[in-house]
Amino acid sequence: MEINKLMNIVFPPLLIIALVFILPPFLVFKLVCSIQRFVYKENVAGKVILITGASSGIGEHLAYEYARRGARLALVARRTDRLQKVAERARQMGSPDVIVITADVSKVEDCQRFVDKTVNHFGQLDHLVNNAGVATARYKVTSNISDFVPVMDINFWGSVYGTHFAFPHLRKRRGKMIVISSASAWLGLPKASFYAASKAAQIGFYESLRIEVGPEIGITIVTPGFVESEMTRSNQQEKGKLQFLGNEPTDVCAKAIVESTCRGDMYLTEPFWVRPLYLLKVLCPEIWDWAYHLLLVHRRRTGDKKA
């Protein structure tokens, strides 16, 4: 019999049997590890944190959360005036040194510049927070397909470029990377397929990278579910979307992200209850698609009629 045919028959039941034995001791091991990570969590006071997309939303609140803990900050975004305001508030909240850098993460030379500027100013880099991102319009057959190129340039390449240039500096400090992806990467998001795709691309890249760079550089992948931001607010107003669920306040989410990063977690989903939805999707994809369709697609259609 061909090896793959044999594996198809033998491997799945073997894995299930193995899991039955492996899972209980593994969960105990995981619990011990998480207690250890909690006890020995990183203190970021005085450390240098670079945050992209820091002018609003999760990025802005991450700046405040790091500032409260006494970290030094490099804040990056396209809107200088808003960035200045965030920087001022971060200083008031306790950050000893904040610089702002106007840059567009979808431009490779901008990303090189903001990393160089940060390291020239502070002499080191400890955390890189890849947060900058944009939402997309709905894809239709009549769409101009070129309109969807920028979302990949910002959400995917905008993370990768910064990571590339920050790499040697992070390695020197045994630093960390934080990737703000989205639960839509593994759940899908009707009417925002390119957004979901760009976020899934991030996860694919950083999960692979994490295996390569191992413990040298920690990578925490964050998958927010429903969190208040400019993105979700504009979605609610313009598209009547996502309002069926209470969005988590941005500051609550930002605090959870910094805590999780300091513990060195591999993954964080906020709010937590969104994570088990992944299990539902993997085990019963038909039910998932059907429920999602009913909640988002159908709801939207009735909204259209009223409007």
Ligand SMILES: *[C@@H]1O[C@H](CO)[C@@H](O)[C@H](O)[C@H]1NC(C)=O
């Ligand atoms: C689609 O968008 C691109 C870039 O914005 C533009 O150059 C092109 O002319 C557009 N194509 C059509 C058919 O509108």
